[in-house]
Amino acid sequence: MNIIDVIEKEQMKKTAPQYNIGDQVDVSVKIVEGDKERIQVFSGVVIAKNGGGFKETFTVRRIVQGEGVERVFPIHSPKIVSVKVIKSGKVRRAKLYYMRERTGKGTRLQEKFEKEVPASAGEVLSNPNKNNT
Numbered sequence: 001m002n003i004i005d006v007i008e009k010e011q012m013k014k015t016a017p018q019y020n021i022g023d024q025v026d027v028s029v030k031i032v033e034g035d036k037e038r039i040q041v042f043s044g045v046v047i048a049k050n051g052g053g054f055k056e057t058f059t060v061r062r063i064v065q066g067e068g069v070e071r072v073f074p075i076h077s078p079k080i081v082s083v084k085v086i087k088s089g090k091v092r093r094a095k096l097y098y099m100r101e102r103t104g105k106g107t108r109l110q111e112k113f114e115k116e117v118p119a120s121a122g123e124v125l126s127n128p129n130k131n132n133t
Contacts, residue, residue: 008053009054011054011076012053013075013076016075017075017080017082019046019083019085020046020088021048021049021089021091021094021095021096022045022089022090022096022109022112023045023046023085023086023087023088024044024045024085024086024088024089025043025044025045025046025060025083025084025085025086026041026042026043026083026084026086027041027042027043027044027060027071027073027080027082027083028040028041028081028082028083028084029041029042029073029080029081030078030079030080030081039081042060042062042071043062043086044060044062044071045060045061045062045089045096045099045107045109046058046059046060047059047060047061047095047096047099048094048095048096049094050072054076055074057072057073057074057075058072058075059071059072059073060073061096061099063103063107087111088111088112089109089110089111089112090109090110090111090112091109
């Protein structure tokens with residue numbers, strides 16, 4: 001194995017955050033100012049994922065005082081404390097670069113709702129060969 005691969009594997013987080021393109025997320029970032037350390041939250045929509053493995057990044061976009069602000073975060077960076085999904089957007093593309101031209105209500109994405117399976121239906125689906133007699 002290459003020594004670079006070994007070092008990258010050591011630096012990778014054990015559990016990567018779970019999110020998708022179009023999700024509204026809160027990214028908690030560790031900020032160091034002098035000898036003080038604080039956590040700052042960057043909220044926005046995930047518009048792109050790039051790379052893979054140790055070099056994987058994601059781009060988050062938000063509007064601040066009428067200006068679009070995009071920030072690229074490496075997933076395995078030690079400065080990323082957490083990524084929390086607020087709501088999921090229904091999208092049909094891997095990159096949402098078209099959001100850059102949109103303003104106001106045009107930047108909203110339709111919300112994606114997860115289908116909930118009732119417990120009784122889940123039991124039937126989990127074991128279809130079982131006779132209910």
